[in-house]
Amino acid sequence: MARKKIRDSDDGGASWLVTYSDMVTLLLTFFIMLYAMSTIDAQKYAAIVASFSKEMNPEAYYQQMEAEKAEEEIIDSNIEPEEIDDIDVLYTLLKQYIDENELSNQVQLNKSKEYVFIRFSDSVTFRGYSDILEQRGKGVLDVLAEGLVLVDEYIEEVIIAGHTAKVEYDMTDIDRSLSTNRANVVLKYLENKDVIDPSKYLAIGYGLYSPIADNSTSEGRAKNRRVEIYISRKGYPISYTKIIQDTINNSKANDNDLKYRRETYIE
Incomplete structure (x- = not known):
């Protein structure tokens, strides 16, 4: 008796395709998900393009x-160069130090687009008729040096001016020498820091001939005994009389103080 031939299933040969297609679909979905979660590096993409x-x-x-x-x-x-105000760095450093150390009554600080101005009272820099720099004055000068090294290329010049006060007895010669010595002491202190071109420094001693207050009172003489530093921006040579006038206008000095200024300082 002949054996009956078993027929193959109609779909048995293609069953593996179902599994394969499912796997491909899952892989495609996986890569689409990865792409959606990733970010395109614009620079790398631009470089490829x-x-x-x-x-x-x-x-x-x-x-x-x-x-x-x-x-x-x-x-x-x-x-434009004016949009980058580099000399502000110097002003900001000094302002922060003065405020933190409560020196605003002893150190006056002003600035304009042309310069930064610092006025030290004698209680901060020097005592009596001494030309030995006080420690508090050194602290401010140290911060000034830190700022100068940052803006050296933008600085035209640094003028250091020493001033004394007129007293009842004649000390004209001593006052002139003392004010010059004090200015030179400050200059040398900064120069030893080696932060800017030393040719930019200039020390001047005005003696008692640049009063900003009445020399007949102890308070006025205390104001007149001072050291002032002017740092001018590149391209703006310092006009001493203009700075003096600006600092008067910006200071808290009263009308009585202004009356004792030399007329040559008013432009």
Whole structure:
């Protein structure tokens, strides 16, 4: 008796395709999810596009590069130097130190677009008729040196002026020498810090001839005994009389103080 032949199932041979297609679908879904979670690095993407552009059309690529370079140069040329106020760094450092150490009554600080001005009372820098620098004065000068090294290239000059007060007895010669010595002591202290070109420093001794207050009172004489430092911005040579007038206008000095100023200081 002949054996009956068993027929193959109609779908048995293709059953593996179902599993394979499911796996491919899952993998595709997985990679789509990874792509959605990732971020595109714009610079790398631009570099890839640029490399393809260079290979496919080198002439157009180099033309685009030249155009971008020209655009950057135009943008840079529109930036004016006045927009970068570097001398503010110096002012900010000094202001912070003066406030933190409660020296605002002994150290006056002003600035404009042309200069930074510092006025030290004698209680901070020197005592009596001494030309030995006080420790508190050194502290302020140390901070000044830290600021000068940051803005050296933007500084025109640094003028240090020493002043004394007129007393009842004649000490004109001593006052002139003392004010000069004090200015030189401050200059030498800063110069030894080696923070800026030493040729930018200038020390001047005015003696008793630059009063800002009445010499007939002890309070007035205390104001007149002082050291002043003027740091001018590059391109703005210092006008001593202009700075004096500015500091008068910006200070808390009363009308009685102003009456005793020399007329030559008023432009």
